[in-house]
Amino acid sequence: MKRLERLVSLAALVAAIGACPVDGVPPKPVAANTLTGPEKAVGWRLLFDGETTTGWRNYGKPTISDGWKVQDSALTRVGAGGDIITSDEFKNFELSIDWKIEPGGNSGIFYRAAEDTDEIYWNAVEMQVLDDARRQASRREVTADIGRSSLRSLSGAPGARTSGW
Numbered sequence: 001m002k003r004l005e006r007l008v009s010l011a012a013l014v015a016a017i018g019a020c021p022v023d024g025v026p027p028k029p030v031a032a033n034t035l036t037g038p039e040k041a042v043g044w045r046l047l048f049d050g051e052t053t054t055g056w057r058n059y060g061k062p063t064i065s066d067g068w069k070v071q072d073s074a075l076t077r078v079g080a081g082g083d084i085i086t087s088d089e090f091k092n093f094e095l096s097i098d099w100k101i102e103p104g105g106n107s108g109i110f111y112r113a114a115e116d117t118d119e120i121y122w123n124a125v126e127m128q129v130l131d132d133a134r135r136q137a138s139r140r141e142v143t144a145d146i147g148r149s150s151l152r153s154l155s156g157a158p159g160a161r162t163s164g165w
Helices: 002-019 037-041
Strands: 056-058 068-071 074-077 084-086 106-111 125-130
Touching: none
Parallel strands: none
Antiparallel strands: 056 084, 068 074, 106 125
């Protein structure tokens, strides 16, 4: 029992020392939209520089519309913007992303899109981004009805509602 108490005390001491700043200087917070050294070392790259729309364009177009701007270091739709895609194509990737959505908002992130149809939603997988808590106020028949438009309704997830179509 005494040995266990010493091990727990030692673990607590190590954790406390690890949380202390070196030389009394707290660690620098990681800046928004940057990569750490280890992320760079394994080949991660930023898709958005936090300042410009460079690297992005509208689906089916060579450039990005004026409906997309950078505001507060975020890529933001400020008007009729249309769907946007990266200028570069990627074969295999991991995507790590932070997003914001308006109250009651319904949006999404498409991936693996091909530009061989008029609309991106005909040929790409979409990760739905919804304000679930407030979406009832902005509910639309198919796009916001999780029970009918997501794989959850097909997979039999606990609590999933199934539909008749």
